[in-house]
Amino acid sequence: MTSLEYAPAPETTKPQIREHYGLFVAGNWVAPQSERYFDTVDPSNENVLAKVAYAGAADVDRAVRSARKAYEKYWSKMKPAERAKYVFRIARAITERSRELAVLETMNGGKPIKESRDFDIPTSAAHFFYYAGWADKLEWAMRAGREARPIGVCGQIVPWNFPLLMAAWKIAPALACGNTVVLKPAETTPLTALALAQIVQEADLPPGTVNVLTGDGATGAALVEHPDVDKIAFTGSTEVGKAIRRAIAGKKKRLTLELGGKAAHIVFDDAPMDQAVEGIVNGIYFNQGHVCCAGSRLLVQENVHDEIVVRLTERLQTLRLGDPLDKNTDIGAVNSKAQLDKIRELVRSGIDQGATLVQQSCALPERGYYFPASFFTGVQQSHRIAREEIFGPVLSILTFRTPDEAIEKANNTPYGLSAGIWTDKGSKNMYVAERMRAGVVWCNTFNLFDPSSPFGGYRESGFGREGGVHGLREYLAH
Amino acid sequence: MPATVDAVMLEARAGALAKRSIKTTSKIAGIRLAVACIDLTTLEGKDSEGRVRSLCAKAIRPAQHLPDIPSVAAVCVYPSLVAVAKDALRGSSVLVASVATAFPSGLSSPAVRLDDVRAAIAAGADEIDMVIDRGAFLSGKDRSVYDEIVAVKRICGELHLKVILETGELGSYDAIRRASDLALEAGADVIKTSTGKVGTNATFPVAVVMCEAIRDYARRTGRAVGLKVAGGVRTTKQALTYLVIVNETLGEAWLTPERFRLGASSLLDDLLMQYEKQLTGNYAGPDYFPKD
Known part of the structure; x- marks a missing residue:
């Protein structure tokens, strides 16, 4: 009789996208010392969405120094309950801006809006909420009698498949434990990480607590090799994971790798x-x-x-x-x-x-x-x-x-x-x-996630866990 | 091996289908289709001849000022009111469906249940909505449930037989699937979720399970059986979701009144209101539509 052709049902929220994005360092948007910018596109139509700063080695150094200063001066010294309030604030801001973030994630990454709306963004907020709650209860993550201490400056490199969510998986536990962060989003999907930087700025975190450097593999390599980074957390390909492990072998750097799979x-x-x-x-x-x-x-x-x-x-x-x-x-x-x-x-x-x-x-x-x-x-x-x-x-x-x-x-x-x-x-x-x-x-299910449940691999899929109390321990000194 | 159902993934699937966005032209088409698939129902102890006649008038012409809105598929009443409905619907395309087999509980002697069917047919019913004996089903007497459906179908002959499983009383999706398979094998023309008389009526996951049973049966035998969801369907959004479930589980060929029915009483009013909203951009109040 009648066919039920589904008429187009486009999501109409328009996210704010700037023409140019600088680097987010020490609480401010700065021009890259590399003086280079690159285009980021919408893979669904190949349109250029924005120009994004390229972080070279000098920019990496500046960001790491700002993270070190924030670590020494503010973040590791702050009362844990106060730290929790900042992390909660980020979680709430993600929730409040969820529609806009979902559209941005979909435009920059190509994933269906129903997934970014119903999975990526809510789960990202959930991770911040979950780890905010841990910030003043860290001793419960330790063996009896051990003190819970942060590690220091964490270099975090995230992939393009779940850009904001992977950033949340890494930033939320790092901050809750008192570490500071230099985040390097994937080359093709920087926009939600930059939106997260805006949220961090509006949440008024101490300058330098979270820094966001856009760039490519060389940017990531500079971050991995920087001598003042205490921990590297990487999610991406097994090939790059192996290169990272080789690069930091013999150095006093903690490492977690979440790599490929063939489940x-x-x-x-x-x-x-x-x-x-x-x-x-x-x-x-x-x-x-x-x-x-x-x-x-x-x-x-x-x-x-x-x-x-x-x-x-x-x-x-x-x-x-x-x-x-x-x-x-x-x-x-x-x-x-x-x-x-x-x-x-x-x-x-x-x-x-x-x-x-x-x-x-x-x-x-x-x-x-x-x-x-x-x-x-x-x-x-x-x-x-x-x-x-x-x-x-x-x-x-x-x-x-x-x-x-x-x-x-x-x-x-x-x-x-x-x-x-x-x-x-x-x-x-x-x-x-x-x-x-x-x-x-x-x-009898698949792809089910929860912030309280640890996630990570065996063998060439990497080591270390993200999520849950296990994920917390990866950001605490041994 | 009997087909089994996993509740977690089933409910996730039904939830995903309920999130389909049916807007603009597809909403208008969907509302018209939903109206055409309605079994406009009155099944109350206080039903009277006058009540049935006014319902029938609405079934033929749901809204005078919306000529694009079709008649509903059928009017569904108790056996004693079949003759009245038949008379009121004379000359229209609207069919008369009668509940039978000691609706809604089904707890009378087998002979009485079958006589109930014969009486409804003698009074002029075009379709029979029978209930299965849930007591028998839940106590493992699948054979007697099967045999009764076969017996009722034999009495119905060419008339359409809808078999009500009363899914809200069956206790699990596995049981709903098993009851569906049993009714399909016994010769039902339509399998129907509920009487509307118990706490839990049609739900989206139940509709998905029943569609899957119908689809597997059609694949195996080539016989296309219909689905009727009934009870608790009050809003346009719900009705459209059921259309989506049928569309994406059984396919477009099932989106006709021959193979899909919505058993409801107040749903029609909301469909008309939403239809007018689509056309004019404004909501008229409920009093701008006949209440029957």
């Missing part, structure tokens, strides 16, 4: 099938698959393989790809041209190695970086698409016959960040979960 998502034949399919969809297509803990390797029990493939193929067609600012968009834009090229290259390798590609059939927008939701069947453990992190909306489906084979295949990867298990049988769930070499194991 196994295991579906047994007794799983609640429709919800398992939703879990698979959420696991790999959330944020266009730009998720380090994405369930990118689906291990399906052989006797339900065909059924899962039929259901998943149907479900793919209901995913709505397009304008990330439309409230009904499920799949937004890939973050950058470089990432799109990488996804295409790996998908090509999957086809060349003999796997079968299934994709949602939809027209891609003419401008912007888009890749349709995809999965491969007939994938073997030896294929590149089964071993390398694609970091895009591309799932590899493999099969297994017994629980032990599922466990063996799941762990047969250099990574170990997350895993997912679907079965209606509790005992099987526990048996498999305790054998997963992964930092997070989700049972």
Whole structure:
């Protein structure tokens, strides 16, 4: 009779975006000593959003000195309950400006507005709220008799997939413990970090407590190598993580790394099938698959393989790809041209190695970086698409016959960040979960986060934990 | 293996579908569709001939000043008022649906329940809304529930049979899925959530589960069965969410009065108000629409 075509439902809030952004150092916006600026774009249409300052080595030095001064003079000396008030103030400001921040995150990063609105921004605020509460209770995070002391100046380097959230994961516990911060957002997604700098300024934190330096890999490297930085916290690729570890080897610097992943998502034949399919969809297509803990390797029990493939193929067609600012968009834009090229290259390798590609059939927008939701069947453990992190909306489906084979295949990867298990049988769930070499194991759900729950990896997925009391200890002196 | 349901992910999915933004042209189309799918219902002890006649008038022509608004799909009444409704709806496209099998509890002897169906059909009902015996279902007598549905369907013949599961009394999504599968296998033309007479009526997650059962059954057998959500559906927003759930679980082919119904009484008033708001940009007060 009538079709229910969803009319465009664009989010109409217009965020404030300045034409130029300086660096945020010692509580002020300053011009970069490098005298360089670079463009930041909207990946959904390739429009330039703003010019952003490029921090060179001299700028890094200036920011670290300001953070050191703030640490010595104010922040580590402040009564913990007072520190808590500042952190609470940031949390409240994020909540108050949540709509604007969500739009900004979506414009600069390409993710659907429903995700930035319902996940990124509220979870960012939640982390500040959570760690604000810890600030005057730090001794409870320590073993009995140990004093809770901050570490000093923390260099924090965050990725482009969850720009504000990753900054929140790092800044909130650092501040609560009495450390000061130099934050380096990702090259392609600086805008919400700069908005956070504005919030920090309005919250009237002592100058230098939080500094934000925009730039590229060289900026990050200068921060890593700066002799007066006491701790580096990095979230990003395993390759860069390894380089960081080499760079600081033998130096008195604390380090936490949260790196790549190739998570196994295991579906047994007794799983609640429709919800398992939703879990698979959420696991790999959330944020266009730009998720380090994405369930990118689906291990399906052989006797339900065909059924899962039929259901998943149907479900793919209901995913709505397009304008990330439309409230009904499920799949937004890939973050950058470089990432799109990488996804295409790996998908090509999957086809060349003999796997079968299934994709949602939809027209891609003419401008912007888009890749349709995809999965491969007939994938073997030896294929590149089964071993390398694609970091895009591309799932590899493999099969297994017994629980032990599922466990063996799941762990047969250099990574170990997350895993997912679907079965209606509790005992099987526990048996498999305790054998997963992964930092997070989700049972009958996927991609569920809470500030009180620690997150982090095994092996090439990094070390150290973020979130919860475990995340707090990473910012306290041993 | 019987299909099972995980509550956490199911509710997350239903919650995500409830956040679809249906605006402007799609809202107008959605409201018209929702009206066309309504089973305008009155099921009260105080129902009278006069009450049913005024409801029927509204069913045929919901709003005089909104000619684009279609008639509703059916009027749903108790068996004793079927003849009145039939007479009042003569010449219109609106069907008469009758509840039966000792609605709403279903707790009469099997013979009485079946006679209830025969009486409704004899009085002219076009569709039968039967209740399943939840006591039997919950005590494991699936076979007797199945057999009764088969028996009722045999009496109905070509007439549309809607099977009310009364999901609010079944206790778990697993049980709702099992009851859905049972009714589908027994030959229901439509599976229906609720009587509207218990504390919990239709909910979004329940509608998702029932759509999934219908979809799996259609995939297996090729037979398309309809869904009716009933009870507690009062607002346009709720009605549009149910359309979204059907659209994204069963597909566009189910967005017709043959395969989807909304059992409601006051919903129509809100749909009309929201429709006029879409056209004029202003809300008229409730008194600008007939209350029946």
